[in-house]
């Protein structure tokens with residue numbers, strides 16, 4: 557919405573999800589009428605943007621952004637702005653933008669804390685300089701397991717849009733150098749200087765592991781079972797006890813130390829110690845990936 561109000565002429569909006577009541581606490585593009593109509597988020601966002609600035613062309617794409625389509629997403633863009641909830645997707649964006657020479661702006665938030673950074677290929681360090689390996693599944697809190705203070709999103713977006721406007725205006729010398737970190741609960745704000753890693757596989761060696769599929773999760777529909785198996789990108793063992801504590805308030809959890817069963821909404825998820833999960837109640841791989849990202853994290 558800020559980019560539309562600033563007069564950015566064309567916005568392509570990619571989202572696989574639909575608007576739910578529990579999104580409204582922090583996702584200010586949407587309202588109760590979007591929930592009542594079960595609108596896909598990309599569609600609801602495009603409508604809102606058209607109402608804010610009718611001169612902006614807002615194009616909704618209701619789809620899962622993944623390794624099969626990311627090159628097409630990035631190819632014709634002057635700039636990519638990350639609004640995702642998964643490090644795996646962000647590292648995929650990072651690879652695709654480096655390969656295509658496109659700038660992008662990362663931002664993430666959880667609880668009351670924010671991390672954000674602009675990446676300009678050939679000029680700044682990249683996300684993989686900051687995060688060489690994916691955190692093991694289940695090791696990081698998610699918006700659904702830890703919650704989020706809604707003002708935190710506004711802070712992340714403020715930083716992100718400021719950097720985006722500088723890039724679009726060609727003011728690359730004015731970009732913040734490093735990672736913007738903030739904690740609104742503690743009142744801490746800082747920019748952590750980040751040097752490019754001399755051995756970064758992505759921006760130095762031009763080896764795009766996430767883009768070429770050598771690192772990444774896999775979702776497979778299990779034939780005839782209305783279930784999808786998710787194999788996470790990282791095979792590091794996860795602590796099921798920690799995970800059951802985090803999920804306890806969100807649904808029914810059973811855990812025997814070898815596997816964890818979690819039932820909520822209209823699905824049941826079985827999570828194994830190696831991070832693998834079988835999601836029962838859907839045969840839609842994109843929805844299964846979304847549920848995994850929401851409850852287990854990446």
Ligand SMILES: [Zn+2]
Nearest residue numbers: 682685756759
């Ligand atoms: Zn790098």
